[in-house]
Amino acid sequence: MFTVKQNKTFFIIRVGVICILLLSVICPGSAQIKIFGGLSIPMSDLASIDSASGGFARPGFSLGIEYTSKFLFDIDFGVSGIFSYYPFDVEALLKSQPHIPMGSPIESGPWILIWPTASAGYTYPISDHVKTYCRAHAGFFYGVLPEISVVETGTTRFTRNFSIVVAFGWGVGTGITLSDKYNFEIRFMASRPQYDLNTPVGGVTNTSKLTIDTKTIQFTIGYIF
Numbered sequence: 001m002f003t004v005k006q007n008k009t010f011f012i013i014r015v016g017v018i019c020i021l022l023l024s025v026i027c028p029g030s031a032q033i034k035i036f037g038g039l040s041i042p043m044s045d046l047a048s049i050d051s052a053s054g055g056f057a058r059p060g061f062s063l064g065i066e067y068t069s070k071f072l073f074d075i076d077f078g079v080s081g082i083f084s085y086y087p088f089d090v091e092a093l094l095k096s097q098p099h100i101p102m103g104s105p106i107e108s109g110p111w112i113l114i115w116p117t118a119s120a121g122y123t124y125p126i127s128d129h130v131k132t133y134c135r136a137h138a139g140f141f142y143g144v145l146p147e148i149s150v151v152e153t154g155t156t157r158f159t160r161n162f163s164i165v166v167a168f169g170w171g172v173g174t175g176i177t178l179s180d181k182y183n184f185e186i187r188f189m190a191s192r193p194q195y196d197l198n199t200p201v202g203g204v205t206n207t208s209k210l211t212i213d214t215k216t217i218q219f220t221i222g223y224i225f
Helices: 002-026 090-096
Strands: 031-043 060-072 075-086 106-108 111-125 130-145 148-152 155-160 163-178 182-191 194-201 204-211 214-224
Touching: 031 075, 031 182, 060 111, 060 214, 075 214, 090 106, 111 163, 130 182, 130 194, 163 194
Parallel strands: none
Antiparallel strands: 031 060, 031 214, 060 075, 075 111, 106 148, 111 130, 130 163, 148 155, 155 194, 163 182, 182 214, 194 204
16 A cells, blocks of 8 residues: 555656656746745644544644746746645644543644645736736645554553545645745645544554545745746
């Protein structure tokens, strides 16, 4: 199973590299690269503290890189990759799980989401130094469901193993660019992945499916090369 998902990841990387090379050949003079990062806020099931389908994700951060090339007039196409990190809300999980003994330490990894997508955008120049734009993204979503473990009387008992999934991802964004160098953007990204939920109980692993409606709002600052 992991080998199949690993092959999917390598396929996504190869597709991204090919798209960048094609854009470089078609429009070499108008290409630009942007690096960006900032606050990322989880929404919907991802941020829910409901014990059944909640992701218990807390606000985190996003880092990314985007390659765009002007195609016609003020329309451009591009490819991008966004890495998002969200801490897991352990305290909220404790409150939603009354069967866990009081004082039992809970350990959890973070949520990690990766969005490799293609995009199209339109730029509207306000002045020689100020431009606004909007973009649409579509591509892949790569999510890591964090592992959770509970320590009871000195013994670690795993309550959920981590899971990795690849799904369809999409998004929209709008922003402003100053002097063709500095960028401020608000971006909405969404996906609906279905994770393999593996829960060891009494030496037996129960396997089920868990669909988490994943939505995020990202507030980023970027620099354009």
